[in-house]
Amino acid sequence: MTRNSDQDLFTLRSILESLEEAIITHDMADKILNSNQLAEQMFDLSRTELYGMSIYNLIPLPLHDEYKEILKRRLDSGSVSHLKTIRLTANGKSLAVSLTISAIKDDNGKIIGVSQIIRECDAERAFEEKQSILAAIIEDSEDAIISKTLQGYITSWNKGAEQIFGYTKEEVIGKHINLLIPSERVREEDMILNRIREGNKMTHFETIRLTKSGNEIPISLTASPVKDKRGQIMGISKIARNISYKKISEERQAILAAIVENSDDAIISKTVDGLITSWNRGAEKIFGYKEQEVIGQNISIIIPSDRIDEETVILKNIRSGVTVDHFQTVRLRKGGMPLDISLSVSPIKDSAGRIIGASKIARDITFEKLAQSILKERNKRKDEFIAMASHELKTPLTSMSGYLQLLEIKVPDEDKVFVKRIIRQQERLNNLFNDLFDISKIQAGKLKFSFENFDMTQLILEVIDSFRNANPDFRFQVDLQENLLIEGDSIRLEQVITNLLANAVKYSPNGGNVEVRATIHAEELIFSIRDQGLGIASEHLREIFNQYYRAEQIDTKIAGLGLGLYISKEIIERHGGRIWAESSLGEGSKFTVILPTSQK
């Protein structure tokens, strides 16, 4: 061999090695003669292992025929390019490859061997895919992703950048980045450029930038150097995030934190196992422990030993997502002094909705409790006062009534009418007192009932008899079923019937018919009174059963406190019954009472 051809061979060899593709040659006996480094890497074999090995060792058995066919038929006509097929590595891994196969001919044109260039398809495809994924990510990112030269000229601009800064790609490519920087911050950019030139990154740098319309917006900036294959810095990539929303939520968070911190209520958070994780100033004030004393401690340090079970129940509820609202209980101050508190506990969930703890709001209700007991005492005194007042008012009324009745007997007939009138007025006074006492009892929840079985027919007839005697201008038409036996408080029910009849008479200044009906149907007593009086406008119908209602709404010439229907409704409802009115102005009124026949 000449020195020249030696040199040629060396040159070829170095070209072979510098190719970015694997190359293998073999002779016509299929023995591998030559390969480059990439081929050795691809098949995981050393050069010595490869040399002399049959090429078929690198081909999966089912594909042997394919290769034989190529060698036999197609090499005469030149080469085979980009044959997509499969090859095997030394450890049996299949590789998808693209082959270019050429014949090696001697000076006479006789085929003496075969060379093949092998490209791994996977790597090729993966690289392309990765590239397009990255491009899509960059393009669709809500963050602005910008690249620029080391001198600050913009070289790429994604959709996020368009949205945040308002410029289109066409408007900014090639422009200097200073376009986005407020004049007072231009030095900031020099600082960033310097850091990048030194090869440093800059992460989450919060600053202000300008949009196309000149608005300043808060952004968070991450800048990194872009390097070429050799590691040389050739530019800068910048990711800018609009943090206006983040700013707002941070501000909101700060406000909430301030509220929690300054609340007079104790606001405590704990894990689902009861370990304290936060403790505000209110908690320090109410329970006397400093934050650092209790963080990490079990919540049981503020729970009296006889109430530990409560906490078990609360934690169980919290774990299943149930909140506890205004639960009044007792907790311990530092030093063991018991405190009356009202407790609200709610689960704390993470962003995935899992319960990770509980927040507890405790209000010191010592004062409320004290106020309650004072109120209770006051109420007791009020009740005593009412009982006494009732007795004190009734005593003179009783002797007055007695003397008047005796006087009525003694005076000559022509004067009896005067005494009768005084007696009527005294009776009205007595009824007004009774109503006032009833009201105060209803309000105190102390209107007592004693239920017994009695004949309602009898009771209604007795009341009507007394009305007949006192009101000769009225015709009382009575339609009663016999033996209307019901269970109820006969005195209270007599009061209702008296009240309804008194209203019928009172609101019928021209007299007329008063119809009274009662019957029992399906274990209910149905009792109604219909008059031919003034009637009630429909808008007032619902309200006439309200306390004090009449005082404002009804003709002031007709006397009364407006308590009768309110008391009647209370009595009927306490019997489990209903009362309502049907009426229209000028048409008279009909009141109906439904009562269950037994109290069960």
Next chain:
Amino acid sequence: MVQKTVFIVEDDPDIQEVISLILYGKGYDINTCGTAGDLKKEMNIQLPDLIVLDVRLPDGNGIEICNEIKKDPKTSEIPIILMSANKYERAETSCANGFISKPFNIGTFKDKVEKLLLR
């Protein structure tokens, strides 16, 4: 006919007088007591045929006194009429033989007393 004795237990002198006037001329021996203490003293001297007893007395509760009298075998047979300004107290006065709410109708009062004395 033996004269019947009626004790009126009522602290208000006017009501005492009204009741005495209502029952006057019926041939009853009327004995008025202003307090529960007075009643006890009188009962030690003589047992009445009827007691008209106010519920609210300066030194005691008529309902309790009624229960005591009814429990004592020596006095349990004496009829008692309880009086109260609170007519809804009637249910609590079941120990008594009658109930009168204040103010009362003198006719009704007379009837109740007479009925109990006739037994």
